[in-house]
Amino acid sequence: MSLPAMRVVRPRTVEDAVRVLAAHGPEAMILAGGTDVVPNLQMRLFAPRVLLDIKGIGSLRGVVRQPDETIRVGALTTLTQLLATESLRLRYPVISSAVRSIAGPLQRNMGTLGGNLCLETRCRWYNQSDFWRKSLGGCLKKEGTICHVAPGGDRCWAVWSGDCAPALLTLDAEIEIAGPNGNRRLALSSFYRNDGINRIALGGDELLAAVVLPPRTAGWRGVYHKLRIRNSIDYPLAGVAVVMNVDEQGVCRDARVALGAVNPAPVLVKQAADWLIGKKYSPELVERLVHAAIQTGKPLTTSASSPVYRREMLRVFTRRALEEMWGMRPRTPNGND
Amino acid sequence: MHRELIQLDINGERRELAVPPQKVLLDVLREDLGLTGSKRGCDDSSCGACAVLADGVPILACVAIASCYQETRIITVEGLAVAGEPTxxxxxxxxxxxxxxxxxxxxxxxxxxxxxxxxxxxxxxxxxxxxxxxxxxxxxxxxxxxxxxxxxxxxxxxxxxxxxxx
The missing domain is CATH 1.10.150.120 ([2Fe-2S]-binding domain)
Structure with missing residues (x-):
């Protein structure tokens, strides 16, 4: 399918990129790996006048340990490069677990960390061809006025479908955003708006430059569990990331639980740290957390899979992951279940 | 249709051609360069039939915009054999x-x-x-x-x- 006519601009520096964004406003669109943006362009979900290819900006690449012991991962780091980076694999196992479950190896060779964190939200009523959508009269997110998922409402429920975000939320990651006035730092948890249309807190003249990982969560155990139709290529239908710092006595020193692919944003299960810190494994405690997880996740009919099944799998994954963290069951080698 | 001059490094040869700037690499290979070995299967990055090597790394040509790959050495299936000797x-x-x-x-x-x-x-x-x-x-x-x-x-x-x- 051919793409709509547009200009393609290839800046070499962040400053130039930001200038182009500022000049063209919503008519400009950022392109990195292209695995999400290009199929969406083919489906005419976006109609930018200018495509801003940032792949030539060297300062957005590389994984560097900074003087304050944080690790800065450039937004253009491909998902394959993330997996190959020893320091990340050893210190933040939840990242590798999540990244291994993204699409397949060819897509991971192209797809970038920044792209995965800025993914377009997905819905069965939205990710369709131009003809299909127009036949239906569009939806709230595009070309229409009705949400077919929740027809009475005025909110878009298109789902957050990235796997990196829940994993990075559990690590208290921050992001670096470049804009016309330089860089700003933001907690990743403040980046997501839980709105299927206006999904991320990124200004029209800004771009995501890097992810910053704190030393505090380094070395914590972690795992990501993911539901999808096939164990390759497909987007998630539900995802659960869990990290835990466990001492030799099996006491939880700190923990986080985050969900993806069930809400318009990736979300932390707020109770996790409060309820788990200072506790040893017990089936009752796990079930309490499992209950909190399914209260947090709100799957709706945004995909071909039923909300009931996806909700049930949140329960299974949260239980399984917590048991793994406490050493009650063998670690899952990768995010596929 | 608006076209721009781009230079691509395909199978060890420098090729210069005028294409719409948003044209995907797969279409450039098949339509402009006659290299029809790379196939259009799904056309949305989910089947792998269009894979080519970009600086030795396999990527999906159906979602790669050709004008963005001008500094990359592209090898297609036609370029795998060395001096006519199959791999x-x-x-x-x-x-x-x-x-x-x-x-x-x-x-x-x-x-x-x-x-x-x-x-x-x-x-x-x-x-x-x-x-x-x-x-x-x-x-x-x-x-x-x-x-x-x-x-x-x-x-x-x-x-x-x-x-x-x-």
Whole structure:
């Protein structure tokens, strides 16, 4: 399918990129790996006048340990490069677990960390061809006025479908955003708006430059569990990331639980740290957390899979992951279940 | 339609051509350069039939915008054979029946070539994982895996021979 006519601009520096964004406003669109943006362009979900290819900006690449012991991962780091980076694999196992479950190896060779964190939200009523959508009269997110998922409402429920975000939320990651006035730092948890249309807190003249990982969560155990139709290529239908710092006595020193692919944003299960810190494994405690997880996740009919099944799998994954963290069951080698 | 002059490095040759700036690499290869080995399967990055090497890394040409790959060395399935000599996987594919209808073959060739360059002795699990972005709708996966193993055996036998015989 051919793409709509547009200009393609290839800046070499962040400053130039930001200038182009500022000049063209919503008519400009950022392109990195292209695995999400290009199929969406083919489906005419976006109609930018200018495509801003940032792949030539060297300062957005590389994984560097900074003087304050944080690790800065450039937004253009491909998902394959993330997996190959020893320091990340050893210190933040939840990242590798999540990244291994993204699409397949060819897509991971192209797809970038920044792209995965800025993914377009997905819905069965939205990710369709131009003809299909127009036949239906569009939806709230595009070309229409009705949400077919929740027809009475005025909110878009298109789902957050990235796997990196829940994993990075559990690590208290921050992001670096470049804009016309330089860089700003933001907690990743403040980046997501839980709105299927206006999904991320990124200004029209800004771009995501890097992810910053704190030393505090380094070395914590972690795992990501993911539901999808096939164990390759497909987007998630539900995802659960869990990290835990466990001492030799099996006491939880700190923990986080985050969900993806069930809400318009990736979300932390707020109770996790409060309820788990200072506790040893017990089936009752796990079930309490499992209950909190399914209260947090709100799957709706945004995909071909039923909300009931996806909700049930949140329960299974949260239980399984917590048991793994406490050493009650063998670690899952990768995010596929 | 608006066209721009772009330069691509395809199979070791510098090619200059005028194309719409948003045209995807797969279309440029097939329509402008006559390299129809790379196939259009899904056209939305989910089947692997269009895979090409970009600086040695397999990527999906159907979602790569050609004008963004002007500083990258692209190798298509047509460029895998060196001086007309088929690669071990190309020979093994024919012998082990890796190719049925053949449509997915170029994409698999690219993915397998990159795998064996990087790791001449992958485990069965590594082979399956590496090829999990490539779909074969004839479902001939077992023969494809067998072709990889046959190519591995050939490569090992060849590297074990004394240099003079090689």
């Amino acid at each position: 071990p996987i190309q020979t093994a594919y024919g012998e082990a029946g890796g190719s049925q209808c053949g449509f997915c073959t170029p994409g698999f060739m690219i993915a397998i070539h990159a795998l064996l360059q990087h790791n001449p002795n992958p485990s069965d699990e590594e082979i399956r994982e590496t090829l999990s972005s490539n779909l074969c709708r004839c479902t001939g996966y077992m023969q494809i895996y067998e072709s990889v193993r046959l190519a591995m055996r050939r490569m090992e036998a060849r590297s074990a021979q004394p240099a003079a015989v090689r």
